[in-house]
Amino acid sequence: MRATDGRTLYRIPQQGKVAGVCAGIAEYFNLEAWLVRVITVSVFLLGGNSWVVLVYVVLWMILDVKPQTATTNEPRDIEVKRKVWQAGEPAKQALADVSRRFTSLEGRLRSLERHVTSDNYNLKREINNL
Known part of the structure; x- marks a missing residue:
């Protein structure tokens, strides 16, 4: 239907x-x-x-x-329930999920920054420019 x-x-x-x-x-x-x-x-x-x-x-x-649906690493949308009978997550759980996502993203960003600012990255970039 x-x-x-x-x-x-x-x-x-x-x-x-x-x-x-x-x-x-x-x-x-x-x-x-x-x-x-x-x-x-x-x-x-x-x-x-x-x-x-x-x-x-x-x-x-x-x-x-x-x-x-194929389970990918794609994050799902967070739906906060506004009323008891609606589907979704309670506000505290939704906040914890958002916090967990931001913590994960921050860790990935720190790893990326660490790699880009390393001497090894600069050396590889200079070699590739030759």
Whole structure:
């Protein structure tokens, strides 16, 4: 299923408890997966027995499994949750992630500066200029 803004609704079995339908819906609407599961189970227990199971099974069969993205060293975007039910990281965790990234970048920059200012680098550059 495709939305107007280009997002696609998938099921995510790796994050799911049964088939990953609730996890896919949670990702699509930017909600926490536990909230979608609680709503689904609540509707099931409060009298929507047949149609909740039917909709879940139909979505299980219709929705494609989310394709695995190649894990690169590319940093992911940090999303801070503004409300309890939204997906994302708490503010403290997001700040810790940003701090960790800057520390890593600073270490790489120091290593680069150390290499560029070394005598060995200047000697290689002079040899290459000959």
